[in-house]
Amino acid sequence: MAHVQTLVCRECGHQYPIAPIYTCEFCFGPLGVAYDTEAQRATVSRESIAAGPPSIWRYRDLLPVDPPGDASARVGYTPLVRADRLASELGLGEVWVKDDTRNPTNSFKDRVVAVALAKALEFGIKTLACASTGNLANAVAAAAARAGLTSYVFIPADLEFAKIATTAIYGANVVAVDGNYDDVNRLCAEIAAEQSWGFANINLRPFYAEGSKTLAYETSEQLGWETPDHVVVPVASGSLLTKIRAGFDDLFSVGLLNEKPGVRISGAQAQGCSPVATAFADNAQVINPVKPATIAKSLAIGNPADGYHALDAVRETRGGIAAVTDDEIVEGIRLLARTEGIFGETAAGVTVASLKRLAEEGVVRPDERVVLYVTGHGLKTLDAVAGPGSGPTAVIAPTRQAFADAFPETQPGR
Numbered sequence: 458m459a460h461v462q463t464l465v466c467r468e469c470g471h472q473y474p475i476a477p478i479y480t481c482e483f484c485f486g487p488l489g490v491a492y493d494t495e496a497q498r499a500t501v502s503r504e505s506i507a508a509g510p511p512s513i514w515r516y517r518d519l520l521p522v523d524p525p526g527d528a529s530a531r532v533g534y535t536p537l538v539r540a541d542r543l544a545s546e547l548g549l550g551e552v553w554v555k556d557d558t559r560n561p562t563n564s565f566k567d568r569v570v571a572v573a574l575a576k577a578l579e580f581g582i583k584t585l586a587c588a589s590t591g592n593l594a595n596a597v598a599a600a601a602a603r604a605g606l607t608s609y610v611f612i613p614a615d616l617e618f619a620k621i622a623t624t625a626i627y628g629a630n631v632v633a634v635d636g637n638y639d640d641v642n643r644l645c646a647e648i649a650a651e652q653s654w655g656f657a658n659i660n661l662r663p664f665y666a667e668g669s670k671t672l673a674y675e676t677s678e679q680l681g682w683e684t685p686d687h688v689v690v691p692v693a694s695g696s697l698l699t700k701i702r703a704g705f706d707d708l709f710s711v712g713l714l715n716e717k718p719g720v721r722i723s724g725a726q727a728q729g730c731s732p733v734a735t736a737f738a739d740n741a742q743v744i745n746p747v748k749p750a751t752i753a754k755s756l757a758i759g760n761p762a763d764g765y766h767a768l769d770a771v772r773e774t775r776g777g778i779a780a781v782t783d784d785e786i787v788e789g790i791r792l793l794a795r796t797e798g799i800f801g802e803t804a805a806g807v808t809v810a811s812l813k814r815l816a817e818e819g820v821v822r823p824d825e826r827v828v829l830y831v832t833g834h835g836l837k838t839l840d841a842v843a844g845p846g847s848g849p850t851a852v853i854a855p856t857r858q859a860f861a862d863a864f865p866e867t868q869p870g871r
Contacts, residue, residue, distance in 0.1 A: 459493065459496050460492050460493045460496040460497045460500070460518060461475060461490060461491075461492060461493075461521050462491045462492060462493050463475065463491045464476070464478065464488040464489065464490060464491065464663055465488065465489055465490075465491040466481035466483070466484060466486045466487070466488055466489075467486055467487050467488070467489050467766075468481065468484050468486025468487070469481060469483055469484040469486055471483050471484070472491070473488060475521075476580075477576075477577075477580055477582070477655060477660040477661055478660060478663075479659060479660050479661075479662045479663055487662070487663075487762065487763075488662075488663045489663055489666070490521045490663050490664065490667055492519075492521075494710050494711060497518055497519065497710075497711045498711050498712050500518045501518040501519060501711055501712075501713070502712075502713075503678075503682060503713060505518070506678065506713075511531065511534045512530065512531055512532050512533050512534050513532055513533035513534070513568055513571060513572075513668065513671040515534065516670075516671055516674045519670070519674065519707060519711065520572060520667055520668070520670075520671075521572070521576070521663075521664050521667050522572055522575040522576045522579060522664060523575065523579070524575065525571075525574070525575045525578060525604075527603070530561070530571075530603075531560075531561065532560060532561060532567045532568060532571045533560070533567070533568050533571075533671050533675065534675055535555065535556055535557050535558075535559040535560060535675070536555075536556045536559060537553050537554070537555050537556075537675070537676060537679040537680070537828070538553060538554045538555075538556055538797065538799070539551075539552075539553055540552045540553060540554045540796070540797050540829070542796040542797060543792070543793065543796040543797050543809075543829075544827075546792065546796055547812065547813055547816045548816060548823060549816055549821065549822075549823050549825075549827060550823045550824060550825070550826075551825070551826045551827065552812075552827045552828075552829060553676075553680075553685070553826070553827065553828045553829070554793070554797060554799060554828075554829050554831055555672060555675070555676055555828055555829070555830050555831065556799055556831055557672070557830070557831060557832050557833070558799065558800070558801060558805075558831060558833060558834035558835075561596075561599060562592070562595040562596045562599050562623070563595070563833060563834035563836070563837065564592035564595065564596065564802075564832055564833035564834065564837070565592075565669070565672065565697070565830075565832040565833070566592040566593045566595065566596035567596045567599075567600075568668040568669060568671050568672070569593075569596075569657070569658075569665045569666065569667075569668035569669055570593065570596040570597055570600045570657055570665070570668070571600065571668060572664055572665055572667055572668035573585075573655065573657040573658075573661040573664055573665035573668070574600045574601070574604060574606075574657075576655075576661055576664040576665075577606075577655035577661060578604065580655065582606075582653070582654065582655035583606060583607065584606060584607045584608065584609065584652070584653075584654040584655065585597055585600065585601040585604075585606050585607070585608045585609075585654070585655050585657065586608065586609040586610065586611070586645070586648075586649075586652075586654045586655065586656045586657070587610055587611070587645070587656060587657040587658055587659075588611050588612075588638065588641045588642040588644075588645040588656070588658060588659070589610055589611065589612050589638075589641075589658075590612070590613065590616065590638050590693070590754050590755045590756075590757055590758070591612065591616050591617060591620030591621075591624075591754060591755055591837065592620070592755055592832070592833050592837070593610075593657065593658065594610040594612055594620065594624040594629070594631070595620060595623050595624050595627075595837075597610055597629070597657055598610055598624045598625075598626075598627035598628070598629035598631075599627050601627070601629065602627040602628055602629075607630070608627075608628075608629040608630065609629070609630045609632060609654070610624055610629050610630070610631055610632065611632045611634055611641050611644060611645050612624075612631065612632070612633055612634065612641065613633070613634060613636060613637055613638055613640075613641055613754070613757075614633040614634060614635050614636075615754075616633070616754060617754060617837065617838055617840060618840075619836065619837050619838065619839060620837055620838075621633070623837070637748065637749055637757065637759060638749070638757055638758050638759070639746070639758065639759050639760045642659075645659055646659055666696050666700055667700070669696060669697050669700035669701060669704070670700050670701070670703060670704030670707060671704070672697075672700075672701055672704065672830060673700075673701045673702075673703075673704025673705045673707075673708070674704055674707075674708065676688075676828055677705065677708055677713070677714065680826075682713060682714060682715075683714075684705055684708075684714065684718040684719075684720050685720055685825075685826045685827060685828040686719075686720065686721060686825035686826045686827065687720070687721040687722075687723065687776070687821055687822075687825045687826070687827045687828075688701060688720055688721070688722055688723070688827070688828045688829075688830065689723045689724075689725055689808055689811060689812045689815065689821070689827065689828075689829050689830065690722065690723070690724055690725065690808070690830050691724075691725045691726075691756055691804045691805075691807055691808045691830065691832055692724040692725060692726050692733050692734075692756065692761070692764075692767055692778070693755065693756040693757075693758045693761065693804075694758050694761045694762045694763050694764070695724075695733060695761045695762065695763035695764045695765075695766060695767030695768075696762070696763040696767075697830075697832070698722060698724055698763075698767045698770060698771070699763050699766045699767050699770050701722070701830070702720065702722050702770045702774070705718040705720050706718060719774075720774065721774045721775055721776045721825075722770050722771050722774045722776045723771060723776035723777045723778065723779075723811070723812075723815055723820060723821065724737075724767060724771055724776070724777075724778040724779075724811075725778070725779055725781070725807045725808040725810075725811030725812070726756065726778065726779070726780045726781075726807065726811070727751035727752075727753040727756055727757070727780065727781060727782075727783070727786060727803075727807050728751070728780045728781055728782050728783075729749060729750040729751030729752075729753075729757075729783065730747060730749035730750070730751050730753070730756060730757045730758065730759055731747070731780035732744045732745060732746060732747050732759060732760070732761060732764060733761060733764045733767055733768055733778055734778040734779065734780035735747075735780070736764070736768055737768055737771060737772070737777070737778040738778075738780075744761065744764040744765060744768065746759050746760035747759045751783060751786075751803075752783045752786060752787075752803050752838075752840075752841050753783075753786055753803040753804055753806070753807050754803065754838075755802065755803065755804045755832075755833060755837075755838075756803075756804050756807060776820070777815050777818070777820035777821075778811075779810075779811035779814040779815050780811075781807055781810040781811055781814060785806075785810040785813075785814075786803055786806035786807050786810055786841070787806060787841055787842060788806070788810065789805070789806035789807065789808070789809035789810035789811075789813070790802075790803065790805060790806035790809070790835060790841065790842055791842065791846070792809055792810075792813075793805060793806075793809045793831070794835070799831060800834065800835035800836070801831045801832075801833065801834065801835050802832075802833035802834060802835050802836075802837045802838040802841075803838045803841050804832050804833050805831040805832065805833065805835070806841070808829055808830060808831065808832075809829065812827070812829055851863040851864070
């Protein structure tokens with residue numbers, strides 16, 4: 458890992474050795490990984506990446522950890538799908554969907570957990586844990602099971618049943634907390650200070666967050682080492698949006714892109730939990746915490762740790778942030794499914810609905826190449842789409858006449 462230098466405070470710049478720590482002891486700012494860019498330029502190339510495995514580990518020279526022994530495991534390198542029918546519905550030109558429903562536990566969280574787990578093993582950590590709104594719980598439980606580690610996942614007690622069941626199945630200790638995600642996160646921070654565990658999104662967070670950059674790396678590689686004009690990213694903590702932006706910049710810094718990227722970054726939030734979107738609309742510098750009330754539970758973080766950085770990224774790149782209603786979220790899920798055959802969870806519904814809103818407002822333009830990030834599978838949030846339109850089109854007797862009566866338009870001569 459010659460290309461990994463130190464941890465550095467993102468606020469005051471104070472440096473720290475590589476260790477399972479995440480907060481600056483001088484200003485209490487968040488820590489991030491500092492790389493030796495020249496060392497990376499000397500080892501990484503388009504050819505070396507193409508020769509790598511079809512997973513995030515093809516970008517090993519851009520990540521803060523050596524691949525684990527099962528580096529061939531299929532995490533990442535998910536499809537980038539040209540979405541012409543969706544584009545037509547929205548009055549846009551070129552739209553692509555980065556479909557991260559294809560990961561092992563069906564969300565982008567498998568990326569960040571793969572990096573966090575590899576670092577935990579490097580540190581000799583025996584227990585993997587997290588605070589989660591669901592998808593991270595799935596990913597941590599599965600990764601820990603594969604590595605033979607004990608896992609504890611802490612979730613809000615009102616989480617969707619599907620996400621609880623698909624965490625418990627891996628043998629994780631599932632701790633349901635009476636409170637929202639921010640309550641869960643505070644509890645986990647206290648436990649992390651007492652236990653020698655690796656909390657993926659707390660004391661391993663500087664490394665964990667780097668896994669999100671692989672979404673930008675893959676997007677660019679799959680576009681023939683070019684970048685989109687505009688991306689739309691769901692916002693929970695804000696980390697995903699900031700890391701996707703940083704990922705495009707990293708590719709240029711190490712010589713993999715011919716031109717400095719000018720990607721416009723837009724965010725997507727649910728109206729019932731939209732502190733970043735509200736600050737953007739109000740042209741405010743402070744993000745006021747909110748109490749979440751939305752069906753998009755995977756985005757229900759009322760006090761987003763990276764909210765300010767996400768706000769800054771959107772403003773600097775001349776993007777926008779939309780906040781959409783629960784009804785719009787459900788319609789966004791259905792729109793993506795019926796136009797592109799991709800079934801996304803509520804977070805995907807937020808992102809599709811936000812793209813629709815941003816297109817209507819002229820923030821996303823028809824002349825732009827747009828990439829939409831779909832981060833989780835719809836089977837995780839089936840309750841959101843229950844109701845009208847979710848059952849059989851017709852219930853018929855087992856006869857040809859019953860079918861003809863129910864669907865007369867299918868009969869000859871009609």
